[in-house]
Amino acid sequence: MKKYTLKRILTSLFTLLAILLVLFILMQLMPGSPFNDEKLNDDQRLALYAKYGLDQPVVVQFFKYVGNMLKGDFGVSYNISKNTPISQLIQTRLPVSISIGGFAVAIGAVLGLILGLIAAIKHDTIWDSLATVISVIGVSVPSYVFALALSYSLGFKIGWFPMLYSAKEGFRSSVLPSVSLSMFTMASIARFTRSEMLEVLGSDYMLLAESKGISGPALIFRHALRNALIPIITVLAPLIVDLMTGSLVVEKIFAIPGVGSLLVTAIQSNDYNVVIALSFIYSAMYIGIMLVVDILYGIIDPRIRLAKEGD
């Protein structure tokens, strides 16, 4: 187990370094220099380069840059709010995004499990077909289509929920964005739960449990679901990441002051520093989630760990 964990952590660190390298190269490729004011003469320019360390070899610059990024010092924003440190911009926005994302994951996981369970238990009935239809739609219709539909119908026409996010009505106004974000998670988990449950329900140990006289909820929840749950955890990780992508547009639609809408605004106003900082944070979160899930999975199911160590 230790060897496996160590290997995974090393791979993750290496990936993070690769991302930093890519980001650094892209920074160098960006057109223009920070000091292209015509009034500056060559001496002044050199002085400025020296001040900001831009006269040093690229390798030294790179390691300095890596150090700064890891310390959370992302530089300042150029356009969105002039000269504000980006870490400060992000600090206020990250909690909003995380709470809405977390809400969406919770809704999606719970509803998806219920839907998948119903489909598997009532296999080959109208309930099964209904659950399949819902999950196919959920997987194939993008989250922002749901967001637009929900905000038009429930927000604008009926007016049950506010159309736009506001901090004052934190919970009520985060219902619509979370629900529209959760659709994909829900649908994928429902599909996966269904197929896993069908497999478990058809297994010999379920027959044994049934013939021992266990029935009803105990049979489904204690014996079947627990075994089906293990693989479901693995799909949760990529789903959380998909959620992060979806959140960009959904945050824009509901005017949520989160990191997603900050990234969109930064892209639209060419605020490179902010884009790069957020790309780094997204990547770090992504790698972190993948790492945690992989290790968790290794703990829960020793077969995976052993198989991967054998590689």
Place this chain on the structure above:
Amino acid sequence: MLKKTRLAAAAAAEAPYTPVDADFVLKDNAGEIAIDTNFAAQSFWRDVLVRYLRKTSAVIGLVLILLISIMAAVGPGMNGYTYSGQELSQKNLAPRVKILEDYGIFDGSETMNTTTGSKKVNYYEEKELDDVYYWFGSDNFGRDIWTRTWSGARVSLIIAVAAAIIDMVIGMSYGLISGYFGGRVDMVMQRILEVANGIPRLVIVTLLLLVLQPGMLTIIFALMLTEWVGMSRIARAEMLKLKEQEFVLASRTLGAGSFFIIFREVLPNIIGPIITQVMFSIPTAIFTEAFLSFVGLGIPVPQCSLGSLISEGFNSFTTHPYQIVPPIVVMALLMLSFNLVADGLREALDPKMKEM
């Protein structure tokens, strides 16, 4: 059941039983007897076709894709408008269709919500445009939404299909080579893949489009860089399954080189899962493209894609909801149908596979 019959028989032994006519009627089991069907030997692909056609949802998906593709090809030319032609005096007109307008739908009227309540207005009548018909309405610049929706569908489809096919070629070759050679080559190639997979797609695509000139080719290039990982995994897994089989050994004994074995011997045997994966990656590509357009990194104006149409319609979707409906419906249907087709293909190609 059996017990009951025995009890009845025991009871009958005590009291003499008089048989009735119903006891001598043949059991009506016509529904229970399965009639054997003989199958003539048929090719693998014919078998796949039969299984595919048996699945209704997959057939519906295929028909929808064909319909949308045909409309994307001929739709923009069906009326006199062009996708970029603007007529500012005719902006924000609601949908109006010739015959349907007599029935009170698509007659060019829309409901406006104002502070004093809602009222029904018909700009065609107000502006005395008797001969003007916008089937899906016109947008903020007076462009025909019908034409724009179908030319947008055309752009989105071209991008998605091109990206999926390029992904297939790259991912397939990578996976096959990695799986075939194994050992150190495989180790290095898989580590590279792990790192590439660790970088969020969104980040790569966004950054690439910031650096490069926006345009159709750039978007295809960005999608190409990110989507090949899944394909290469499938190709590698299939290769690992097949490379120990006798036909590979036979080919090698006959003196075939690695290149020949990989692409001429193994590849034809794994074409099924690969086509399925392509079908799954097309909706992902459509979605990513739409996302990029929404963020403002998509196709440059005046060209349009489904994503950019949705993003334009979003700006006025509470006042003129009809502007956002056509692109959204077309995109949702496209993604849905590709998923249905992919699901159907997967089952048709491998009936033994676990149901997902």
